[in-house]
Amino acid sequence: MHDRYSARHFSTSSRKAQRHLRSEALNKWTEWQPVVRTDQISVLVGGEAGAGISAAGSLLGRAFLRGGLHVFGTIDYPSLIRGGHNFYLLRAASQPVYAQWDTIDLIIAFDARTIQRHKGELVADGGVIYDSDQVPAESPDLPKKGIQLYPIPLQTIVKAVEGAPVVRNTVALGAAVGILNYEFGLLESVLRETFADKGTKVVDMNQRAARAGYEHAQKQRTSQFCCQLSPTAETPSKRILLSGNEAVGLGAIAAGCKFYAAYPMTPASGLLHFMIAQAERCNFVAIQPESEIAAINMAIGASYAGVRAMTSTSGGGFCLMTEALGLAGITETPLVVLLGQRTGPSTGLATYTAQGDLRFALHAGQGEFPRVIIAPGDARECFDATIDAFNLTEEFQLPVIILGDKQLLESDLTADVFPTDHVPINRGKLLPMQAYAGPQPYLRHQYTDDGISPRLAPGTPGALTHTESSVHREIGFSDDSADTTQRMADKRYQKLPKLRQALTTRPTIKLYGAPKAPTILVGWGSSKGAILEALRLLNDDGLSFLQVLYLEPFPTDQIRAALKGKRPILVEGNQTAQLGSLIKEYTGITIDQKILRYDGRPFFPVRLAAQIKEVL
Amino acid sequence: MVKLTLQDVQTGETNTWCPGCGNFGILRALQAALVDLGLPREQYLVVTGIGCHGKLTNYASVNGFHGIHGRVLPVATGAKLANHDLIVLGFAGDGDQFDEGLEHLPHAARRNIDVKLFTHDNKVYGLTTGQTSPTSEPGYKSKTSPTGSIPLPINPVRLALACDASFVARGWVGDVTHLKELIKAAIRHPGFAFVDILQVCVTFNRVNTYEFYRDRVYKLEDDKHDPTDYRQAVVRSEEWSNRIPIGIFYRKERPVYHAALPQLAKQPLVRQLLYPPGLDKLVNEFT
Numbered sequence: 001m002h003d004r005y006s007a008r009h010f011s012t013s014s015r016k017a018q019r020h021l022r023s024e025a026l027n028k029w030t031e032w033q034p035v036v037r038t039d040q041i042s043v044l045v046g047g048e049a050g051a052g053i054s055a056a057g058s059l060l061g062r063a064f065l066r067g068g069l070h071v072f073g074t075i076d077y078p079s080l081i082r083g084g085h086n087f088y089l090l091r092a093a094s095q096p097v098y099a100q101w102d103t104i105d106l107i108i109a110f111d112a113r114t115i116q117r118h119k120g121e122l123v124a125d126g127g128v129i130y131d132s133d134q135v136p137a138e139s140p141d142l143p144k145k146g147i148q149l150y151p152i153p154l155q156t157i158v159k160a161v162e163g164a165p166v167v168r169n170t171v172a173l174g175a176a177v178g179i180l181n182y183e184f185g186l187l188e189s190v191l192r193e194t195f196a197d198k199g200t201k202v203v204d205m206n207q208r209a210a211r212a213g214y215e216h217a218q219k220q221r222t223s224q225f226c227c228q229l230s231p232t233a234e235t236p237s238k239r240i241l242l243s244g245n246e247a248v249g250l251g252a253i254a255a256g257c258k259f260y261a262a263y264p265m266t267p268a269s270g271l272l273h274f275m276i277a278q279a280e281r282c283n284f285v286a287i288q289p290e291s292e293i294a295a296i297n298m299a300i301g302a303s304y305a306g307v308r309a310m311t312s313t314s315g316g317g318f319c320l321m322t323e324a325l326g327l328a329g330i331t332e333t334p335l336v337v338l339l340g341q342r343t344g345p346s347t348g349l350a351t352y353t354a355q356g357d358l359r360f361a362l363h364a365g366q367g368e369f370p371r372v373i374i375a376p377g378d379a380r381e382c383f384d385a386t387i388d389a390f391n392l393t394e395e396f397q398l399p400v401i402i403l404g405d406k407q408l409l410e411s412d413l414t415a416d417v418f419p420t421d422h423v424p425i426n427r428g429k430l431l432p433m434q435a436y437a438g439p440q441p442y443l444r445h446q447y448t449d450d451g452i453s454p455r456l457a458p459g460t461p462g463a464l465t466h467t468e469s470s471v472h473r474e475i476g477f478s479d480d481s482a483d484t485t486q487r488m489a490d491k492r493y494q495k496l497p498k499l500r501q502a503l504t505t506r507p508t509i510k511l512y513g514a515p516k517a518p519t520i521l522v523g524w525g526s527s528k529g530a531i532l533e534a535l536r537l538l539n540d541d542g543l544s545f546l547q548v549l550y551l552e553p554f555p556t557d558q559i560r561a562a563l564k565g566k567r568p569i570l571v572e573g574n575q576t577a578q579l580g581s582l583i584k585e586y587t588g589i590t591i592d593q594k595i596l597r598y599d600g601r602p603f604f605p606v607r608l609a610a611q612i613k614e615v616l
Numbered sequence: 617m618v619k620l621t622l623q624d625v626q627t628g629e630t631n632t633w634c635p636g637c638g639n640f641g642i643l644r645a646l647q648a649a650l651v652d653l654g655l656p657r658e659q660y661l662v663v664t665g666i667g668c669h670g671k672l673t674n675y676a677s678v679n680g681f682h683g684i685h686g687r688v689l690p691v692a693t694g695a696k697l698a699n700h701d702l703i704v705l706g707f708a709g710d711g712d713q714f715d716e717g718l719e720h721l722p723h724a725a726r727r728n729i730d731v732k733l734f735t736h737d738n739k740v741y742g743l744t745t746g747q748t749s750p751t752s753e754p755g756y757k758s759k760t761s762p763t764g765s766i767p768l769p770i771n772p773v774r775l776a777l778a779c780d781a782s783f784v785a786r787g788w789v790g791d792v793t794h795l796k797e798l799i800k801a802a803i804r805h806p807g808f809a810f811v812d813i814l815q816v817c818v819t820f821n822r823v824n825t826y827e828f829y830r831d832r833v834y835k836l837e838d839d840k841h842d843p844t845d846y847r848q849a850v851v852r853s854e855e856w857s858n859r860i861p862i863g864i865f866y867r868k869e870r871p872v873y874h875a876a877l878p879q880l881a882k883q884p885l886v887r888q889l890l891y892p893p894g895l896d897k898l899v900n901e902f903t
Binding site: 065066238239240241242246250253254255256258259261278279280281282283284285287289290291293294295297298299300301302303304305306307308309323324327331417418420421423425433457458459460461462463464465466467468469470476477478 | 627629656657658659661663666671673674677678679680681682683684687689690691692693694695696697698699701702719720723877878879880885886887888889890891892893894895896898899900902903
């Protein structure tokens with residue numbers, strides 16, 4: 001019996017089960033939690049959509065980063081532009097952090113709804129900064145007993161410093177720094193650089209606002225708040241804070257991507273914005289065309305013409321792209337696609353996360369053609385995977401899909417500064433453009449021992465290059481004979497041995513924790529973050545973690561070896577345990593114990609740790 | 617100038633079009649234009665879609681990319697931006713361009729991407745054995761409109777004018793010399809050029825035959841048409857009766873897309889170094 005739809009997995013889909021798990025987990029967490037916290041904090045910044053919640057959270061995060069702290073930030077927002085409720089979960093700590101936290105130490109609330117909705121997530125001695133101009137002291141929304149309340153008259157302060165209404169956010173950030181007794185100068189420097197291109201007036205206004213908030217909070221701070229953060233000794237920060245989309249973008253630029261086309265779609269739009277912003281200064285072309293179909297076909301046209309080309313989208317857009325993915329497959333045109341997963345099917349949840357498109361990416365397109373799928377799980381892996389995607393796509397002349405999701409691509413992630421020298425570049429069998437000197441006629445799809453043919457850009461003197469979406473002979477003209485059809489199909493798959501060999505030098509899988517641990521968690525993509533946090537929380541020598549980074553060609557031998565003699569527990573952000581089914585297909589190993597989440601939300605460390613304990 | 621003969625621009629592939637197919641006229645006109653222009657063959661890229669026209673890449677001896685249905689323009693646009701030294705020519709069928717690929721036409725036109733689009737407009741689906749096309753005339757009978765086609769046809773010339781294409785023309789396969797001159801004019805036009813070619817499908821379309829067009833076409837240039845006058849062009853585009861105009865309806869020079877990109881000012885992308893300037897600085901902006 002196939003295990004994929006078995007009811008034995010530990011699904012946490014029902015709301016009741018979620019609530020139960022949550023309270024269980026939080027009870028456990030209070031046992032684990034130290035009384036005095038100077039090494040980490042969890043902050044929630046909340047308010048209406050359109051109120052600059054994400055930007056405010058990121059600014060505070062960067063101020064923490066500059067103090068040598070590790071930061072993770074993620075935005076939760078519904079698919080609307082104004083109104084509604086947005087919140088940004090920010091985590092900062094002296095040790096690496098990979099996910100948002102289950103509980104909140106400090107809420108920065110720009111409306112009453114934020115307090116009302118999230119006060120239950122506060123730790124017992126947590127605090128709330130709120131706009132006392134908007135929320136009266138007797139408001140029933142305010143939490144009772146134990147919680148520190150910091151009413152800050154945000155709008156009054158904004159008026160006093162002659163700021164624009166939006167500067168309210170900056171006042172609150174200043175207040176937060178004051179309450180945490182954190183170094184104000186770090187916030188000041190972040191504000192200065194963030195608003196530099198808007199002119200000194202805007203910089204001054206924001207700095208005045210932040211200082212006013214800071215001073216107000218310092219005066220109000222009667223007793224010490226539960227979290228007191230200090231910059232670490234490290235100076236200056238050698239770390240960066242960026243979204244997964246930006247990390248992919250930096251990887252693409254570093255790899256020499258010269259053409260990028262994409263149609264807006266959450267959660268991949270961040271890459272579109274980043275690439276458009278950098279195109280002129282980094283000498284490449286980025287374009288927002290009329291559809292995802294146009295985007296991928298443009299990228300294929302550019303790649304055929306000899307440049308490194310990329311597109312990006314989410315599931316719905318990728319549906320539209322699948323026909324052209326096959327075009328890249330049969331014409332053996334290099335192509336990099338970032339597929340940013342979100343909750344499906346169809347529109348699903350436009351702004352929430354999922355890991356439901358693994359099988360889709362694997363099988364997208366009619367017929368059979370080889371491809372590579374890489375699923376990075378953190379910022380550095382996004383950067384490295386994208387560089388590698390460009391190298392693999394050109395070396396093997398097949399499409400490469402980078403599989404990300406909302407949690408990875410839209411969260412703010414900390415990484416060491418990416419190395420920009422010695423970026424490996426491998427253009428495979430691309431011929432120089434000066435002049436063609438090979439045998440005539442040039443054969444775009446020449447049969448070779450490794451299945452890879454010399455590639456020539458049109459415009460190269462001395463030769464013409466032809467290719468076809470129809471089955472074609474070596475020269476690239478159509479041919480429907482049985483012999484050619486089979487030989488060309490074989491040629492395309494003949495690349496696999498060399499590709500597999502090349503992947504042995506790549507981190508196709510990664511192992512964390514004690515090598516001899518009898519139990520091993522198995523996951524891929526963004527859930528890596530919460531899994532690593534849960535591992536640390538459980539602090540159990542009997543547990544380790546297998547991350548599958550390269551999903552196609554499937555690293556069968558490595559996975560088989562990693563799971564040998566162990567008890568695996570699968571952790572995936574989908575309903576049908578897609579990685580689990582692939583492991584079964586390739587290795588024969590059935591993973592009975594599964595922790596699956598498919599409610600649009602990412603895994604949270606404490607809850608995940610509790611679920612793992614339950615399974616153990 | 618290089619000296620090319622007609623033989624140089626033929627691939628020698630066995631042609632699989634039906635005897636008498638209008639595509640032969642388009643291929644001959646293109647090849648004659650290539651000979652006349654006398655540029656190295658490597659400088660041209662022909663992009664085709666799916667349909668009988670698509671096999672053109674197999675017969676015209678220049679660089680060729682035969683893509684998927686409806687997507688001639690995006691492939692051509694990507695190739696042009698990657699290497700704007702290429703002369704990029706798109707050939708599409710009426711089904712290919714005006715059904716499946718319709719979305720791309722207004723956008724190519726408003727960008728004024730320096731790509732030339734030639735549509736093989738035979739008003740029928742040929743390669744799928746004779747279904748009604750978006751340019752089939754009302755009452756046209758086929759397997760998919762057995763009692764006669766109901767909707768109004770798309771008027772490609774008027775459509776291109778409405779899309780602000782900077783060069784709009786119509787040719788017909790019965791006058792290869794005239795068509796050749798239109799192809800040359802389109803290639804010489806800086807920016808997006810659209811040429812609808814009245815083609816004949818001898819197998820499936822018994823309405824829009826050689827005789828049908830021969831009796832009706834007249835040349836705009838012989839009829840005091842001013843191609844710089846947009847309104848006149850629109851009026852002419854609506855003419856489809858006993859008289860069918862061919863020639864250049866409209867042309868207007870305006871900035872081409874790639875010229876507006878400073879990163880392409882010095883040389884095409886394909887000739888630029890991979891390693892971007894200032895990468896180090898860019899990464900450090902995230903500290």
